[in-house]
Amino acid sequence: MTDYSSQIDRETSRLAALAGDLSVPVPTCPGWTLAELVTHVGQTHRWAAHVLRDRVQERIWSKQVAGGLPEGASGDADWLRAGAAELLDTLRATDPATQVWTWGPDRRASWWPRRMLFELVVHRADAELALGIEPEIDAATAADGIEEYLHNLPYAAWVTRPLAELGVEGATIHLHATDADGEWTITQGPAGKITWERGHAKGDVAVRGPVADLLLVLYGRRSPDTAEVFGDRDLLDRWLATTAF
Incomplete structure (x- = not known):
């Protein structure tokens, strides 16, 4: 534990x-x-x-x-x-x-x-x-943080309400950590809710980079430009702008 x-x-x-x-x-x-x-x-x-x-x-x-x-x-x-x-x-x-x-x-x-x-x-x-200091987050902690975020996101009403207005139901976002054993695919569901699963998959858009950067991208603290982005960048930008908290 x-x-x-x-x-x-x-x-x-x-x-x-x-x-x-x-x-x-x-x-x-x-x-x-x-x-x-x-x-x-x-x-x-x-x-x-x-x-x-x-x-x-x-x-x-x-x-x-x-x-x-x-x-x-x-x-x-x-x-x-x-x-x-x-x-x-x-x-x-x-x-x-x-x-x-x-x-x-x-x-x-x-x-x-x-x-x-x-x-x-x-x-x-x-x-x-x-303060101009580069954040350092242990890879295992960052990977756990991604899963904690995804675990709770479907219950964050202040996020799911605006997500429901994006019109992206069925869209998929894939996260691929380059420095840890971590890949996650997020699927946008109905009523603004998401589902997610671990493992390799092809998404409508994929973000590949160090796992700490992926965590900070999810929270809106880093631009996706700090990582590699493949696929529908507009989808990613709109989704991240809505889900950051």
């Missing part, structure tokens, strides 16, 4: 180390500075801890959970670390089989650590890109 708690701890430390000048703009999160990014991540940790600790069964928004900041204030590195510590303590004290609310398909506590890890990985990459 993947030790997501240890990875969350490491990723939090990496992000906190970047949280010096919080006024730096974050181009991959338009309108945000590092202050907004750190506050978002720290609030998300506290939200997840609340859901797990209180065995929440109905949807609750992160802004409904107390973050321990004065009205209008932003978090900093210490506040980020404190929220992660609270989350990790809660994760370790919670049976993974516990029934809780999630926005994904799995209504168990085990859904949350994987989701929180990739919330951190992607936003740590945001911070690095803002």
